[in-house]
Amino acid sequence: MPANARKDHPISMRLPESDLALIDRAARLRGRSRTDFVREAAVLTAEEVLMDQRLIRLDPEAFAEFMSIISAPATVVPEIVEIARHRAPWDNRDDEG
Template structure:
């Protein structure tokens, strides 16, 4: 008899109001995802956002000085970014879809 493989997944159980479930199901359906996939992705994305807010970046004093010099130096325009900033927004008059 084959030994059972160790599962790398752990169940999470939540109690949610019916209105929350309906909203989650509707959004998951619009994305073509299952409720589980949709909730897992949303929870992981939210966790990553929080962790990135608290992420400590370490660098040597020399690297920090180089970093600050780049930030303090003259900006170099990027043609694509300038063009994008000058385009009308989709809700503004003159917008043309590309």
């Protein structure tokens, strides 16, 4: 590759002014440029999509064990039940609603 060849590839997009204002506000809060913010958000989203599509291969015995585990009845976890009984600290709504 020649010494002056760029390794970056530009992406151009058209956005409504409201989207751009939202992106700029979030980028400022993170102390990032618009380009860095959008690039990071796009890369993170792409990674999430690809991770959701990951293929997991199991031999027949492992698959049977996996199926028996996910098919079994749920187990009650008392600590989680206790947490679920309490109102979230940020939820100030009245019970009467």
